[in-house]
Amino acid sequence: MSNTAGRPLRADAERSVRAILAAAERVLAANPGASMEQVAEAAGVTRTTVHRRFANRQALVEALAAEAAAKLAEAIEDGYPETAPPLVALHRATANVLRVKGAWGFALGPAVLQSEQAARTHAEIARRCVELLGRAQGEGVIxxxxxxxxxxxxxxxxxxxxxxxxxxxxxxxxxxPDVLATRIVDTLLHGVGPRLG
Incomplete structure (x- = not known):
């Protein structure tokens, strides 16, 4: 994690930023119109600390979106999309994505305008997803x-x-999430028609 100037943060500052972002997700998920002051209170820091890290509310939301997108990318990578058997990777990545999306519902929701950084991460995730589906197609699964x-x-x-x-x-x-992932992958690959054979 780095600050808006691109310099690495000290460990205590990074913990502070992570606490603010986690609090922002909780507060904004419950009330999308919540103020920076409400986020600061939920994070257990002063309003000044939040404003020191994020110039304004928009900067906070953009950082939140970028953090959530990064978590989503990590979830995909944890499925080993390039090395695990395609069906194993697809199931594992799906379950991981469900966990992340469940925890970061506001930041990954349609109401959040994505920052350039988050948009780039989402585009890369989509590219990796198509690659994994291509591996599955290559094995005759699709x-x-x-x-x-x-x-x-x-x-x-x-x-x-x-x-x-x-x-x-x-x-x-x-x-x-594992049960849901099984249903999602099964529906994706087999649809809802009767199984033949």
Whole structure:
């Protein structure tokens, strides 16, 4: 983690920034209009400390979006998308993504305007996802003529529905990410039609 000037932060300053970002996620998820003062209170720091680290509310939200995107990228990497068997990597990455998206719902939500840094990270995640789907396609798990960009979009939609598509739009955060990942991958690869053979 680095500050807005690009210089590495001291360990105590980095802990402070992480505490502020974690508090910002909690506070803004509950109340998207919350103030910097409310974030400071939730983080257990002074308002001055928050303003020292983030020039304004927009800078805080952009840093929050970048941090959440970085966590999402780490979750994908933890699935070993380049070395694990494609189905194993797809399941593990999906379960990891569900965990991160569940914990960073505000920062990864549609209401947050992505910073350039977060947008670059999300573009790289999408590229890595298509690569993993390509590995699965190469092993015959996905049809040879499937449009992998379309498959990626369907995959993302299934993840979104798993997290936010409960009855009447209620979220289902208590469901086990591994169970949800199995359902998502199974639906992505097999659809909902009857199994033949």
């Amino acid at each position: 049809a040879a003529d499937a449009d992998l960009e379309w498959v990626r979009r369907v995959f993302y939609a299934l993840i979104g529905e798993a997290l936010h598509g409960g009855e009447h739009g209620t979220e289902t955060p208590d469901q086990d």
